[in-house]
Amino acid sequence: MMGAKLRLLAWFVSLATLVSACAPAVRLDEAATERPVQTSSAPPAARDDIPAPHRTQSPTPTPRPKAFALNLYQEGDFVPQYTFEWCVAASIQIMHNLIDDKGAGMWADRVQQRELWEMARARSSNSFNGANPLGWAKVLNEVGMGSYAVVSIADYEEALQTAARAIADTDRPVGLVMWRGRHVWVMSGFASLGDPDQFPEFSVTGIRVQDPLYPYGDERWGPSPAPNTLLTPKQLATQFVVREPRRWSSDLPAGYMLVLPLAKA
Secondary structure, eight states: OHHHHHHHHHHHHHHHHHHHHHSOSSOHHHHHHOOOOOOOOSOOOOOTTSOOOOOOOOOOOOOOOOEEEEEOOOTTOOOOOSSTTTHHHHHHHHHHHHHOOSOOOOOOOHHHHHHHHHHHHHTOOOTTSSOOHHHHHHHHHHTTOOOEEEEEESSHHHHHHHHHHHHHHHSOOEEEEEGGGTEEEEEEEEEEESOTTTOSSOEEEEEEEEOTTTTOOBTTTBOOOOTTEEEOHHHHTTTSOOOOTTSSOOSSOSSEEEEEEOOOO
């Protein structure tokens, strides 16, 4: 009987040893919370489905307008008017000289100036029997300097900007109708704050002018500036004024009048 008990006890000891060999070495709550320890210092492999960090670029700074100048005038381009009536004809000669870059020769002859005046006069609608800006523009177009058109602009600063932009776009001068329509000058260049080709809004700070009446001037309107003088807008405004509507027949509204070069389409 004692031998049977000993054999049973040995059997229980063997079973307990087998069970303990199959059990985990940690508690169940510890096994549920612990994570594998990373043993390598290398970063995890990149995944194709993870987007790269978004990088924002700082905006490009807006350029600030700088001083700019353009002048078509060269020594010898100026021509005086040979009579007190031929300002339009002399201005046509000046404009030709400013435009010509092919060596066609300078226009300065007195006989030619008279012929140009007669051409402009014949193409003008004018109760004073003179040459007016409409005839001026038509002659410019006919002799190969066009296209030109007569425009009237109500605002002074806008008129200067329009003239400067036209010179920059076409490399051709602008006609200025002075003294309420009684006289004409040629605008051969300008100075500005900002290049008109880069800044839609720019300010004209200077106007290059050719007055064919130089050196005589006028008692009422003031002296004629020397050829290629750079006037401030304030200085120009003493003689470049709104055209008198009754001065000559035109459908254009009263304003600052320009004989304006048009850019080619």
